[in-house]
Amino acid sequence: MTVKNYFPGNENKLFDAGGGLTRKVAAHNDNVMCVEVHFETGTVAARHHHPHEQITYVISGKFEFTVGDETYVIGAGDSLYKQPNIEHGATCLEAGTLLDIFTPHREDFL
Template structure:
């Protein structure tokens, strides 16, 4: 197994209402905190990684493969690999996302 980062990485601005930081990773798995301001949107997208999302704070409307659900603090969801998905929050809040394998596109250059 590859080396694991021991401390959280630097915050990376995704857009005006969203930022993320890598909390830990190996080549096999990555843990990322994503922080949203009120009205923040994670636009619909897909990727080949299996993903789980845990709501650390706030309330999110999460859509996975056309099915929408409301998630609040303490809730979690699994996003299958390649599934189209999005998230938005009126309240603002934070998600803890876990990806397997790691999102190499999130690693610093």
């Protein structure tokens, strides 16, 4: 199997997930995936869960995140860890961009 090491940004398509949320899958393999996620102000990512571990890093904007029973207001430079199967969701308070890292990769995003 050939491992892909380079993922040019201009080759990655922006996917419209609806409701003011778009995402672009960046580097990934079977074990890990990097995803750029763009939110418009007021966009809500409904509470959900999945079997993947996830780290979210805020590149820009301001967000209210709920992870399990805790709620956080976070901005540029802040990050969150979400363990597998924990319920989480977000509301975008100021338009911005997140960088999500998943392990293993999200097959449903490919």
